[in-house]
Amino acid sequence: MTMAQERGMDLVEVAPDANPPVCKVMDFGKFQYEQKRKEKRAKKNQVKIEVKEIQLKPKTDDYHLGISLKRARKWLEEGKKVKVRLRFRGREITHAYIGRERLEGVKEELSDVSVVEQMPNMEGRDMLMVLAPIADSK
Numbered sequence: 001m002t003m004a005q006e007r008g009m010d011l012v013e014v015a016p017d018a019n020p021p022v023c024k025v026m027d028f029g030k031f032q033y034e035q036k037r038k039e040k041r042a043k044k045n046q047v048k049i050e051v052k053e054i055q056l057k058p059k060t061d062d063y064h065l066g067i068s069l070k071r072a073r074k075w076l077e078e079g080k081k082v083k084v085r086l087r088f089r090g091r092e093i094t095h096a097y098i099g100r101e102r103l104e105g106v107k108e109e110l111s112d113v114s115v116v117e118q119m120p121n122m123e124g125r126d127m128l129m130v131l132a133p134i135a136d137s138k
Contacts, residue, residue, distance in 0.1 A: 051130075053083040056106075058098045069109050076113045076133045086120075086127040099127045107131070 004011040004025045012031070015022040052075045054068045072082045084106055086099045103120040110131060118130035 049079075049081055051081045051083055053085055055085045055087060056102065057087055057089065058092050058095070058102060060102075065106075069106065072106075072131070073110060073113055076110065076131065079133050081117065081133070082110075082114070082131045084129045084131065086129075088125045088127070093125060096122065096127065103127060103129050 001011055007025060009025050010028040012024050012026055012028055013021055014024045052072070054072050056065065056068065060068075072084070075082050084103060086103060088096070088099060092098075100120055107116055107129070113134060114131040115134055116129065117132040118128065120127050120129040
């Protein structure tokens with residue numbers, strides 16, 4: 001403690017569990033400042049992947065499906081993930097195989113620009129599938 005006070009620095013406990021505890025003489029304020037700067041730099045360089053969503057129904061006709069697929073293809077080429085939500089209404093849920101076939105068709109249509117990150121599964125009245133761009137899978 002006296003060595004740290006003579007130098008005008010702080011005594012910081014590095015490994016309290018060691019026997020005897022390990023301490024270091026340093027300027028603790030400067031240390032904290034450097035840590036914050038490192039965290040800011042790391043946060044700035046971090047890449048956030050955006051997830052876009054298209055919503056379909058089992059009875060969505062081919063024209064509207066084509067429009068949604070064109071939009072999804074554009075997002076996948078931009079490097080964004082696409083969540084495909086197929087919503088069942090009323091008694092449609094008893095024919096879940098129709099929805100699964102519809103999602104398989106979407107998967108086949110976008111297979112050149114995407115890979116399936118999450119296979120189709122039911123969540124309540126919705127069937128979800130997540131597609132990721134091919135560049136992410138490499």
